[in-house]
Amino acid sequence: MVTAIAVESNLKRVLEAKKFAVTAECGPPKGADRKVIEEKAKLLKDWVDAVNVTDNQTAVTRMSSLAACGVLAGLGLEPVFQLTCRDRNRIALQSDILGAYALGIRNVLCLSGDHHSAGNHPQAKGVFDLDSMHLLTAARGMRDEGLFLSGDKLDGERPAVFIGAVENPFAPPYQFRPLRLKKKIEAGAEFIQTQIVYNVDRFREFMARAGDLGLLDRVFILAGVSPIKTPGAARYMRDNVPGLDVPHEIVERMEAVGKGIEDKKARTDAWRQEGITICVELIQQLREIKGLAGVHIMAIEWEEAVPQIVQLAGLRRPD
Amino acid sequence: MLQPYKKVLFLGCQSCVAVCMAGGEKEVGFLASAVRLARMKSGVPLEIAEGAAKRQCDDEFNERFAPIIQQQEAVLSLACGVGVNRLSEKFDLPILPALNTRFFGEVERQGVWKEVCAGCGNCILHLTGGICPIARCAKNLLNGPCGGVRADGTCEAKKDWPCAWVQIVERLEKLGQLERLESIMPPKDWSTDRHGGPRRRIREDMLLEG
Numbered sequence: 001m002v003t004a005i006a007v008e009s010n011l012k013r014v015l016e017a018k019k020f021a022v023t024a025e026c027g028p029p030k031g032a033d034r035k036v037i038e039e040k041a042k043l044l045k046d047w048v049d050a051v052n053v054t055d056n057q058t059a060v061t062r063m064s065s066l067a068a069c070g071v072l073a074g075l076g077l078e079p080v081f082q083l084t085c086r087d088r089n090r091i092a093l094q095s096d097i098l099g100a101y102a103l104g105i106r107n108v109l110c111l112s113g114d115h116h117s118a119g120n121h122p123q124a125k126g127v128f129d130l131d132s133m134h135l136l137t138a139a140r141g142m143r144d145e146g147l148f149l150s151g152d153k154l155d156g157e158r159p160a161v162f163i164g165a166v167e168n169p170f171a172p173p174y175q176f177r178p179l180r181l182k183k184k185i186e187a188g189a190e191f192i193q194t195q196i197v198y199n200v201d202r203f204r205e206f207m208a209r210a211g212d213l214g215l216l217d218r219v220f221i222l223a224g225v226s227p228i229k230t231p232g233a234a235r236y237m238r239d240n241v242p243g244l245d246v247p248h249e250i251v252e253r254m255e256a257v258g259k260g261i262e263d264k265k266a267r268t269d270a271w272r273q274e275g276i277t278i279c280v281e282l283i284q285q286l287r288e289i290k291g292l293a294g295v296h297i298m299a300i301e302w303e304e305a306v307p308q309i310v311q312l313a314g315l316r317r318p319d
Numbered sequence: 320m321l322q323p324y325k326k327v328l329f330l331g332c333q334s335c336v337a338v339c340m341a342g343g344e345k346e347v348g349f350l351a352s353a354v355r356l357a358r359m360k361s362g363v364p365l366e367i368a369e370g371a372a373k374r375q376c377d378d379e380f381n382e383r384f385a386p387i388i389q390q391q392e393a394v395l396s397l398a399c400g401v402g403v404n405r406l407s408e409k410f411d412l413p414i415l416p417a418l419n420t421r422f423f424g425e426v427e428r429q430g431v432w433k434e435v436c437a438g439c440g441n442c443i444l445h446l447t448g449g450i451c452p453i454a455r456c457a458k459n460l461l462n463g464p465c466g467g468v469r470a471d472g473t474c475e476a477k478k479d480w481p482c483a484w485v486q487i488v489e490r491l492e493k494l495g496q497l498e499r500l501e502s503i504m505p506p507k508d509w510s511t512d513r514h515g516g517p518r519r520r521i522r523e524d525m526l527l528e529g
Contacts, residue, residue, distance in 0.1 A: 085458075086458070090506065112458050112460060112465050113458075114467065114475070115457050115458060115467065115475055115476035117457070117476045117477070118475075118476070126457075126458065128458045128459050128460070129506075129507075129509065130506050131458070131459075131460040131461055131462050132462075133461070133462040133463075133503050133504075134461075134462075134505070134506040137503070137506075149506060166466060167466070168466030168467075171464065171465075171466050171467065171468040171469075171470075172464075172468050172469075172470065172472050172482070172485055173464065173468075173472075173484075173485050173488045173489070176463060176464070176488050176500075179463075179500070179501065180462075180463045180464075182501075183462060183463065183500075183501070183503055186503065187503055195466055242467045242468065242469045242475040243466045243467045243468060243469070243475065245470070
């Protein structure tokens with residue numbers, strides 16, 4: 001029997017009020033120091049509606065996403081608990097959703113996860129018991145039906161979480177991506193974080209196709225954006241990161257801005273400023289796209305950039 | 320591995336490992352000559368007997384080597400891991416693996432083998448256009464390609480490895496069956512795979528009673 005239970009998620013409330021949502025990313029440290037999370041929390045707190053905590057991103061071992069989300073929740077921030085299928089089987093995944101709810105976490109982002117071959121333990125055994133579609137099904141089943149994937153019943157309180165997923169419009173097969181988005185919605189996704197957008201034209205096509213399929217009324221889409229720090233980073237993302245689409249013009253802009261600046265610090269500052277400018281321009285172009293519900297700012301190990309991006313892009317501050 | 324021994328049988332297998340030129344009669348000969356030479360040079364010679372069973376996974380073909388095996392200190396098996404296990408269950412002396420058994424694959428072209436079936440015990444090939452995402456997708460996804468597919472359609476985890484899901488989508492499109500991918504394939508029952516513990520298959524009708 002399906003009974004709707006109230007989900008006390010701030011992110012959900014903002015999105016349902018049709019406010020353009022702003023979320024940011026917080027990468028946990030490669031150590032056990034909770035102060036790192038507290039510092040990042042301070043930088044982000046007054047600027048975003050929710051903070052997404054990555055789950056051993058790029059398969060590099062870090063403080064657990066669940067623990068870092070717990071720290072953030074304790075500080076009064078709204079965490080989005082990123083949960084991947086790479087390192088946990090269905091027993092652990094469902095267990096962590098229950099634990100997350102008990103810690104005050106109200107948003108769960110369900111992913112398959114980056115493969116461990118590119119991380120810092122390439123010798124590891126990948127789990128991949130479930131895929132992201134199954135994880136969404138599990139989260140929804142636990143919340144709405146009080147059942148585990150196996151059909152076994154939960155005891156007592158259910159994990160009333162807002163359920164999210166990711167999608168990448170920039171990876172082949174392109175024509176299949178909107179259909180995959182549809183499957184994720186059917187599996188339980190209520191909000192979507194996309195891969196970082198640098199190619200706005202491709203993203204616009206993806207959104208149009210999602211609109212044709214009637215998906216934009218069924219899910220909230222947050223476009224991923226990320227300020228680039230250096231021309232080297234731009235080139236690296238363009239040439240080496242699977243699933244990213246960085247147009248040459250963006251690389252060229254980053255390269256051009258540092259030319260002729262001898263002083264190392266001045267050059268670094270110029271690059272960073274240009275990275276932020278490009279990010280702000282992208283946000284402004286994205287805001288014009290019909291049906292987009294918000295942006296997710298991934299300032300990787302550069303959370304200081306978030307307040308500036310929010311201000312320059314004229315985005316709303318959290319209520 | 321061979322260092323403590325002075326008398327060893329190098330036993331090949333004339334089935335799969337012979338076809339992929341890893342452990343047949345010919346490879347036994349090459350390996351035996353090389354080891355003999357190396358041990359001679361090091362001043363600790365090794366007496367090597369050579370042989371190749373028709374199929375090391377079947378006692379019937381190993382039995383004729385029993386007299387010679389009994390005279391050895393150890394056997395170096397050039398079969399796949401199955402042969403090593405089979406011999407170890409039958410003979411009371413160390414059976415050593417000469418090969419690192421990688422997978423059971425198809426011949427992609429001369430000199431190239433590829434894993435395409437993982438023997439998971441719960442086949443879904445009729446749903447995926449005959450291309451197996453369990454064996455051929457690095458994350459064994461069941462519901463379409465992950466976000467890590469490279470622009471050229473290769474796998475996030477392995478450059479030069481075509482994304483199985485790109486292949487499945489293309490194949491189903493060609494077969495006019497793309498709608499198959501619209502429904503969500505449920506979580507896999509891994510209990511028929513190795514995750515359910517060691518596996519054994521019994522065909523009652525083939526058992527010899529008595």
